[in-house]
Amino acid sequence: MSNTELPPGWVAVRLDEISEVRLGRQRSPKNHTGDQMRPYLRAANVGWNGLKLDDVKEMNFTDSEVETYRLLPGDIVLGEASGSPREVGKPGLWSGQIEDCCFQNTLIRVRPAIGVEPRYLLLLLRYEALRGSFAKGARGVGIHHLGAAKLAAWPVLLPPLAEQRRIVEVLEGHLSRLDAAEASIRRSVRRSDHAWASVLNSVARGDLNGRTVHASLRLVSEVADVGGGIQKQQKRRPIKNTFPFLRVANVARGKLDLDEIHQIELFEGELERYRLECGDLLVVEGNGSPDQIGRAAIWRGEIPDAVHQNHLIRVRPNGELLPRYLELIWNSPLVVDQLREVSRSTSGLYTLSTAKVKSVKIPVPSRADQESLVDDADIWETRINAARVVLQGAAARSRLLRNSILDKAFAGALVPQDPEDEPASTLLERIQVERAKGVKRRPTRTPRQRRAAVATAADPCLTPSVITPIPGDAIQQEFEL
CATH class of the missing domain: 3.90.220.20 (DNA methylase specificity domains)
Structure with a gap:
């Protein structure tokens, strides 16, 4: 200018x-x-x-x-x-x-x-x-x-100088109100997170929506097949026999991020051994943060012939477990606390293994009760996600308004x-x-x-x-x- x-x-x-x-x-x-x-x-x-x-x-x-x-x-x-x-x-x-x-x-x-x-x-x-x-x-x-x-x-x-001071006075007033609004949005987001955690715990306890479901505590090894993944090595640099390769970065708590999928070289017989199947639960093996240990998401066959790295543990439920039910209770604070305890190490890191995952105890009600709990949880999730969408929109509008105010302030259009x-x-x-x-x-x-x-x-x-x-x-x- x-x-x-x-x-x-x-x-x-x-x-x-x-x-x-x-x-x-x-x-x-x-x-x-x-x-x-x-x-x-x-x-x-x-x-x-x-x-x-x-x-x-x-x-x-x-x-x-x-x-x-x-x-x-x-x-x-x-x-x-x-x-x-x-x-x-x-x-x-x-x-x-x-x-x-x-x-x-x-x-x-x-x-x-x-x-x-x-x-x-x-x-x-x-x-x-x-x-x-x-x-x-x-x-x-x-x-x-x-x-x-x-x-x-x-x-x-x-x-x-006089206009500098007028700009500061008006701008700080606008920004303080935006700060208060954004702080309120963040509080509401935290409340939505707490609400969803409460739903997950209710699924794990079997008391969602005020009714009680009987469940027996079972070892994961009794109701699922647990397996490791493929270690990334120089010899597996993708050349000719390449397949999609899921990493820790692809697994969030309760959802997958498939925007960036790497490739890996497989050898004879490995695809049959490591191929992911619809309904597999992918569990993060280790993390420096105790809040993130064991985070998991269900695989729904989004990408054909996909395999996973060794820092992800595959939990494949048998006929007694609904995959969606397993995903819900696995990410509940009640089960996460158990995962944190079994994964604790003297070095300060939290690391799971296939053996540790097999030793975790989870509630297993009848399939009919699992279906009922899943249906109720999905309804709650829809409501909570709708509230989050509204909050995200409010946060986006606040950012746009903040940027607009700042643009005007430093272009001489905020105060006369x-x-x-x-x-x-x-x-x-x-x-x-x-x-x-x-x-x-x-x-x-x-x-x-x-x-x-x-x-x-x-x-x-x-x-x-x-x-x-x-x-x-x-x-x-x-x-x-």
């Missing part, structure tokens, strides 16, 4: 024309200890809903290094790199919560010049991060690096322009003059310092050193996508 297309009073600038952009100090072994240990922020301390200061590390900073890397109220820190493109450039606003706090080179500090509202710049940089602009401009393979030089040259639209405002071009000239003179931004005083200054002015006999500090400094309220 050229200056002639900008809203009245706005200018297009590079970020480093209106702020100081600096990469943090590298963490090296020699600074792990020392007699000048100081707190510092790293990428893990920056979240989408504000700074996370419950785990702030320390390393040695000399006095001269502190002068370079100290954070001042009003500074913005951004994640310099991430393995996830969405996390690149995620910003947070520093409000002086920790004295003499510095920052590491996993962060880039943006220090706004006098006349640039830090909250405006924070919202603008967050907008760029959320819409993926920083990720597109990042470099690297696997880890996406934004880099201080790239950020310094980032194009920014700057309104007059006031011809009485000092143009941003004048502000930019003043910043350039002050820089030429070597004038740096004065540290923004915290609320505690302002209270001390007021008290000192009211009683000249007092000095800031004898004023009792008042706790509870104001901290910038952040928003979460």
